[in-house]
Amino acid sequence: MHLEPGHCYHIYNRGNNRELIFYSKENYIYFLYKIRKHLLPQMRILAWCLMPNHFHLLVQVREEVTAAKCGSAFRVLLSSYTRAIQKQENRTGSLFQQQTLAKDMRDGTADYSLVCFCYIHQNPVRAQLTATPEKWPWSSYADYLGVRQGTLCDQEMARMLLNLPAEAAELAQLTDDIVPADKIERLL
Template sequence: MFADTFEPEKCYHIFNHAVHDNLLFIQNTNYHYFLQQLTKHTQFVCDLYAYCLMPNHFHLLVRIKNQESLIEYYHTRNQAKDPQYNPDNFDKTTFDTHKFVMQQFQNFCNGYAQAFNRFFNRKGVLFMDNLKRKVVKNEVYFTKLIHYIHYNPVHHGFCKDLNDWHFTSYHSFLDNRTTPLAREYVLNWFGSPQEYSRFHQSKPDSRLANLMEV
């Protein structure tokens, strides 16, 4: 369950939870570092449409880039590791999209966990074993999922209003500060910043709750 294969140009809801009763974020700087590392490791394999970070779990909405972009990044990484690497010898029919994309997310999660453990003098695993991922199959679900991701802190009782939780992408679509999000795409999807804001004023579809739980 929740283990759809990463494929080019498909959207995915990605989520994971800390092991047992541990926390992923203890200080505000942890949230900021998480986003920095997410961007560092995944910006060339996916576009980020929404996120929500809560003390013990997180949610992301992404679209995997097209095959050409993924292969180009694959070559770039290999050339950085080995100056003798020759892209002309590459057989694109052997390229495993899922494996390559998954490796970037694993590098991100492992790197964050290692930094978190060093900072808090902690040992052991931080995340649950498997990065959960579910393909977003239609436009209606995509729209409602953005809303529900932003509403998740309210759903879990961390705040009473989604405006009060600072570690989601909700606010980033309503200002002009630099962001790793595909802001223009999402705002165009809703029609305008005003329509985006209006859509978030209602309570999200409760039927999504079971799909969002980790």
């Protein structure tokens, strides 16, 4: 995975053989702690969603950070989390698929980052884990709607880069218009 300074990426990975990577509420919390510790110094988190067997991040790499530092931060995040789950579950072997994927947002249309933002937040609806994205506790969507006061995302930067509306109702409508809950398809 090669991440260039100043660029935005959709980063995702799933459990090896599509197996669970989060077994409990505490696992989700611990992974978010690891993101804060290892990734925030290297990149701005614009959106995130943790699912039982995979995760999605929309990030902007900080200008002063090297690609090597970003790669190292991801390796430490995933390997340290894997070790904790191996110990917890008394298991061995890979927790995640070999390669974490990073889709450069420059590869799509001008609105591709916004579509990705909405797609990430609609993921739990698509997987039938919740009826509405704001009810899924393991994503940044509730923060953007003002329902929760999370601090992981740089909402100011996301609003600027993605031209997000400030009003919660407008954002909810935009998300549903761009990625309708009843017509979600594999976009990325």
